[in-house]
Amino acid sequence: TDLTCLFLGQPLANPLMNASGVCCRTTTELDTLASSAAAAMVTKSCTLEPRTGNPEPRYSSLPLGSINSMGLPNEGYQYYLDYAERFDHERKLLFLSISGLTLDDNVEMIAAIREAVNPALLEVNLSCPNVPGKPQTGYDFEAMDELLDEVNDAYKRPFGVKLPPYFDISHFDAAAEVLNRYPRLAFVTCINSVGNGLVIDPDTESVVIKPKDGFGGLGGAYVLPTALANVNAFYRRCPDKQIIGCGGVQSGTEAFLHLLAGASLVQIGTALYEEGPAVFDRVLGELTAIMASKGYTSIDAFRGKLKTL
Numbered sequence: 001t002d003l004t005c006l007f008l009g010q011p012l013a014n015p016l017m018n019a020s021g022v023c024c025r026t027t028t029e030l031d032t033l034a035s036s037a038a039a040a041m042v043t044k045s046c047t048l049e050p051r052t053g054n055p056e057p058r059y060s061s062l063p064l065g066s067i068n069s070m071g072l073p074n075e076g077y078q079y080y081l082d083y084a085e086r087f088d089h090e091r092k093l094l095f096l097s098i099s100g101l102t103l104d105d106n107v108e109m110i111a112a113i114r115e116a117v118n119p120a121l122l123e124v125n126l127s128c129p130n131v132p133g134k135p136q137t138g139y140d141f142e143a144m145d146e147l148l149d150e151v152n153d154a155y156k157r158p159f160g161v162k163l164p165p166y167f168d169i170s171h172f173d174a175a176a177e178v179l180n181r182y183p184r185l186a187f188v189t190c191i192n193s194v195g196n197g198l199v200i201d202p203d204t205e206s207v208v209i210k211p212k213d214g215f216g217g218l219g220g221a222y223v224l225p226t227a228l229a230n231v232n233a234f235y236r237r238c239p240d241k242q243i244i245g246c247g248g249v250q251s252g253t254e255a256f257l258h259l260l261a262g263a264s265l266v267q268i269g270t271a272l273y274e275e276g277p278a279v280f281d282r283v284l285g286e287l288t289a290i291m292a293s294k295g296y297t298s299i300d301a302f303r304g305k306l307k308t309l
């Protein structure tokens with residue numbers, strides 16, 4: 001059973017990577033990912049200046065998933081640029097995620113990243129739901145088009161975006177129409193957390209995270225059907241782009257479903273946070289077993305081949 005995947009023309013040993021935000025803020029965490037079985041990895045979304053983020057507790061996990069309102073804690077973009085400059089890009093595909101607080105911040109970071117010699121792949125996060133007072137760009141199609149136009153001009157290499165979940169067919173259509181205006185926008189990562197959920201503990205009768213009165217982005221099993229829908233919606237609407245699936249991957253089964261829905265790579269967030277990097281070995285083993293039981297000898301044999309009724 002061969003788990004090899006092609007991403008932007010580069011062969012990868014398998015389709016797995018971390019979701020941005022999990023196990024990827026510090027060099028120690030990033031080195032852990034570099035040593036893991038994942039074939040690719042992405043840095044914590046960064047801003048122009050370092051940020052401590054929101055007050056704690058800002059993450060909580062339950063049997064069905066997680067809720068977070070981290071508030072973009074990161075070491076500032078230069079830290080991740082330096083990491084990418086030192087990184088052995090032969091060893092693993094490295095993505096660098098940026099999430100500027102303003103359009104100008106994003107342009108300034110991109111200008112610096114463009115000058116770097118590092119071949120890290122740029123992922124522009126359009127979907128952080130947890131910076132108080134900042135509506136997310138992914139839900140404002142005009143702002144999204146304006147930002148992508150700037151990124152496309154400033155950054156002459158292939159890049160991608162991290163999208164929030166959409167829940168209306170007209171929004172899939174509108175978002176895809178914006179994305180398809182940019183040929184160098186080569187990949188789309190769906191989905192970011194399902195924004196502003198509210199987890200309440202029945203015993204304490206309280207919310208479980210401190211920021212924003214307990215409102216935060218949902219991950220884990222809660223979001224799997226929404227993640228699969230967004231992966232498949234953009235897979236159908238953006239035939240010239242590759243889709244990275246994120247959301248609800250806890251075993252080989254969910255990784256298989258994301259690939260069936262059209263994903264080229266599959267990210268693991270909540271389960272990585274809870275289990276650590278051994279989750280990649282476990283999920284790879286499970287995915288291999290599922291493929292063998294179905295007689296698939298390669299991922300291309302079933303990727304995107306979701307059946308409808």
Ligand SMILES: O=C(O)c1[nH]c(=O)[nH]c(=O)c1Cl
Nearest residue numbers: 069070071072128130193217
């Ligand atoms: O609060 C965060 O740092 C955060 N949390 C998320 O669930 N998605 C994001 O894109 C970000 Cl930037």
